[in-house]
Amino acid sequence: MRLMISWCSCLVIFCLLQASHKASGVAYNITPSEPLFPNQTLVSSGNIFELGFFTLNGSENQYVGIWYKNLRPSKIVWVANRERPLVYTDRSAKLTIGSDGNLKLMDGQESIVWSTNVSGRSNYTLAVLFDSGNFVLKDGNYGEIWRSFDDPTDTLLPTMKIGVNVRTGVKKSLISWRSDSDPFPGSFSTGVTSETPPQAFTWNGSTPYRRSGQWDKAKFMGLPTMDQSYGSGCTVEQDAQQGTTYFSINRYDVFVYMFISPGGSLTIMRWDDGAKAWLTEWAAANDTCAIYGTCGPFGVCNSLNSPICRCIDGFVPKSNEEWNSGNWTRGCVREMELNCKKNTSTSTSTNIKEDAFWQMSQMKLPDSGDYVSDVEDEEGCESWCRSNCSCLAYSYVSNIGCMVWNKDLIDLQEFPRAGEDLSVRVAHVKAGGLRHKAVIISLSTIAGIMFFAVYVFVLCKWRANKTGNAWQEQLKQDDSRELTLYSFDSILLATNKFSTTSKLGQGGFGSVYKGKLKDGKEVAVKRLSSTSAQGVEEFKNEIILISKLQHRNLVKLMGYCTEGEEKILVYEYLSNKSLDTFLFDSGKKAELDWGKRFQIIQGIARGLLYLHRDSCRRVIHRDLKVSNILLDEKMNPKISDFGLARMFEGTQVLVNTRKIVGTLGYMSPEYAMGGIFSERSDVYSFGVLLLEIVSGKKNTSLYDQGYMNLLSYAWQLWSDGKALDLMDVAMAVSSPLEITRCIHVGLLCVQDHATDRPNMSNVVLMLSGESDLPQPRQPMFTFQAERPNRSIPPQQESIRSVNTITNTLVEGR
Known part of the structure; x- marks a missing residue:
């Protein structure tokens, strides 16, 4: 009898423990029968991200969001109810799945505070948090119904996309917090445009605030600090047939994120495990010239000048009073009407000369440009613009092609380095006047600097020859005698002075041109840019190394040129270019x-x-x-x-x-x-x-x-x-x-x-089939993107843990 009572007691205690365990919410997913309460968190399978209820320092509001787990200070990367916070004291709130299959955040009074609002009923759904930071709602077949990645807040994680679908009208943008302690949507947003080529914009409300410049398939040209190494970490995908344009961070490291601050600044942060801190990997320029349209239409901004704004040559301030007081936003107007306008407005136009084009270098190209698809080179681009009176400027960018502008040139910026060439249409008389003025200035100064110029020329020539001779001697010592040392003049002749019609392409180290030597042999000439990432050592390395290699599946180096600052490699020409x-x-x-x-x-x-x-x-x-x-x-x-x-x-x-x-x-x-x-x-x-x-x-x-x-x-x-x-x-x-x-x-x-x-x-x-193949092992990535329609055992997808405190406290950024 005692044994029976003892056994019954144990059974009761076991059942109570089980009930207590279930009440604490220890489960692997959010399901209709297992909601998430304020004293619980959902953790991704690799313990990288955590989802739960949180409050911010000094606030009485409560939110549901996602943050990096085990990093201090942490970073909140997504907030569900940023517009409708819960009361801090509401401990009966829950994140659950309703009878219609939608995720719902309910307060203690069972009122819906936030919901996924996906149409269509589902017999069974569950929600999981992935190591990518993506919170996903799945149906009974593990198909994705809703993803937090499709509903971004202020933070962009790797593989997450922002952009626009012009067919559906859906836009996905980063929207800033109102303040560091208030996730309510602020006034700043960041996204990309659907134009060709696309641009990234930050808007203040509906007004452009910052602009990245055009995407040249590797980087945004208006961001000089966005170098090749950073640019390769970002991607812009544009599908004209689908009508989509998306920007994403293409990185293996999940501990990287981009976010827009409450003040509209865009920053990329990276966790440094050695320093145990978030470090700034890249930040958008924070000077006045980075603000959209600082100098107004036809005004050029240069942060190194004083004042920072000037008018394009051939233009004058629209209001001298405003301009002199430092208010440049109304910009500049033409000094003289374009000749092509006169041609269209008068019948006697035989004596009116054609307009000219004034070239500006190292420029952030203006906004609202149009891409001309049927133009193949720079000469064709100029011809197209010259033949269209409405064309106010053009630029030919190797990775994009021909771009033209038919509206006022706005948001122009001059960089100390990098940038593109921009040719602006001006009246022929004005162009001649500018040239005449330039000649007078030049003649007045030539006498004073002639001796100094000659001295500097001779000195530079001596140093260049010395450097070139040193390189040649080293190359001879390194068994590169079989290579031909070409003169720079012969290279100019072969490439028609590096004509754009001879250009085969451009990479991170410089441009490649098709050339024809005196003996009629066709070659590919690689001219390294003076600002190239490939320095002297890499250049010598390529000459010395490739001169020793002879194989039918390696490109053949025929020679090189080292005169002055020029670093040129001459290869065999391959007619089908690159794979x-x-x-x-x-x-x-x-x-x-x-x-x-x-x-x-x-x-x-x-x-x-x-x-x-x-x-x-x-x-x-x-x-x-x-x-x-x-x-x-x-x-x-x-x-x-x-x-x-x-x-x-x-x-x-x-x-x-x-x-x-x-x-x-x-x-x-x-x-x-x-x-x-x-x-x-x-x-x-x-x-x-x-x-x-x-x-x-x-x-x-x-x-x-x-x-x-x-x-x-x-x-x-x-x-x-x-x-x-x-x-x-x-x-x-x-x-x-x-x-x-x-x-x-x-x-x-x-x-x-x-x-x-x-x-x-x-x-x-x-x-060749001459060897047996072992079975490959699964490649393991820093984090795994979700795979659609793949059934994954729930216990492998996420882990739910219970906090020992009444709420999760995350520090503001």
């Missing part, structure tokens, strides 16, 4: 059937094998990517651009560097995160390149499909037994086994640990 011009062009990719693609893959592999094993010295390329693969007339690939390559002797395996160089998306994890590179770093880049060739997709082009990158997409298809779905739809399925083998090899090459990757000797054997 990306075919692979990522919807009109040309069909020319790359599987036979050609496999030939290209094998050629690149053999070229890398030569660099790693068969050349006189072992070489690690460090910047292998699609744009650095050139194609000859038979579509044979040739690896190019050895400015960042490193050369080794002996058996050295791993190297550590403090200077991380290369291209994000192609860098191996150990190199991008720790600066450690080896032959296997090139193998990783080759794997990315191989998967891009098979799929016809860029590694960073799958965010809108719910994948962090091409690698995660390829792995998902592979693990689902659908590897062939990765194949480019522009190709016909001709060799499914060969294509599947290539995908298999690509996944082996991009494994996280360098020791798991095959070397290039094995890769060549694998591609």
Whole structure:
């Protein structure tokens, strides 16, 4: 009897404990039967982000939001009820899923404070928090119904997008807090426009406040501090057919975010684990010239000048009184009517000369420009503008093309460095007057500075010759005697003085031109910019290294030129340019059937094998990517651009560097995160390149499909037994086994640990079918983007924890 009573007592105690445990809300997801209460938080599976109720210091309001877990100070990245806070004392509030399948924030009186408001009923839904910071509502089939990433507040996280869909009218913008202690929507917002090329804007209400300038496919041109390394971390995707334009941060590091402050400042912050602090990685300029339209129409702002505003040559202040008092917003007006206007307004126009164009350099291009798609070069751009009287200015940007302006030129800024050329239409008489004035000034000063100019010229020439001779002597000592040393005059002759019609393209280190030598041989001339990221050491490195390499799958360096400040490389000319011009062009990719693609893959592999094993010295390329693969007339690939390559002797395996160089998306994890590179770093880049060739997709082009990158997409298809779905739809399925083998090899090459990757000797054997293939390991990313329609066990998705205090307190920013 006592035994029975004891057993019954234990059963009662156990049931009470279970009930208490359930009341505390320990569960893995928010479901209709398991809401979230103020004393609980939802934690992402990797303990990176946390969602729950919080209050801000000194406030009696209570909100539901998401913040970084275990970082102090933390950062609130999303707020649900920013417009309708709960009362701090309301401990009966809850975040739950209603009978209609929507997430709902209810106060203690069961009134709805906030809801997802998704139309359509669902039999069963649940909400989870991912390591990307995305809070997602899913239906019974794990399809995504609603995402916090689609409802941003003031913060942009990696893989999250802001932008516009002109077809649906949906705009996604960052909206500032009202103050550091009040998340209510403030007056500032940041988004991108749908024009071509797009621009990023910060608005104060509906008024433009700051403007980024045009996107040139690598960076926003109006942000000089947005250098190549930063620019490669951001992406603007524009789809004319879908009517969408989106901006996102393309980074592997989840501990990075962009946010707009209550004062309208845009900043990118990064967590430094060593310093245990948030550091500013990039911040928009905070000077007066960064404010939209500071100098008004046809006014130019330069923060280094005093006063900072001036009128474009040929224009005068609209109001001298306002201008002299420092109020420049009404801008400038023309001194003289355009001649083409006279032609249209009078019948006797035979003696009226054409308008001229006044060129301005290092400019932030004005707002409201139009892209002219059917113009191929700068001369064509000028001709188009000259023939259209309404065209007030034009600019030809290599990565964009021809841009013209038909409205008042607004928000012009002159930079001390960087910037673009802008040609402004002025009346012919005024242009002549300006030139005449300039001649008078020049003649009046020539006498005084002639002697000094001659002295400086001779001194610079002596130093340049000395530098050039020193380089030549060093190159001779480094066994580069087979290379031709070209004179600068011969280069000018070959490229028609670097004419824009000869220009083949432009990269981060300078421009490439097509040239024709005296003997009729066609060449590609790479002229390094004076502001190039490739310095003297990289230039010498490329000459010395590539002169020692001879292989059919490596581009051939024919010679170089070093006169004065000029640094020029002369390569063999390859008629089909680079692989990306075919692979990522919807009109040309069909020319790359599987036979050609496999030939290209094998050629690149053999070229890398030569660099790693068969050349006189072992070489690690460090910047292998699609744009650095050139194609000859038979579509044979040739690896190019050895400015960042490193050369080794002996058996050295791993190297550590403090200077991380290369291209994000192609860098191996150990190199991008720790600066450690080896032959296997090139193998990783080759794997990315191989998967891009098979799929016809860029590694960073799958965010809108719910994948962090091409690698995660390829792995998902592979693990689902659908590897062939990765194949480019522009190709016909001709060799499914060969294509599947290539995908298999690509996944082996991009494994996280360098020791798991095959070397290039094995890769060549694998591609030819002469070697068995081990099973690849799943690539693990810093954080994993959500995959649509994929069923994930709830216990793997998120963890709910109970706070020991009555509410979660997060410090203001």
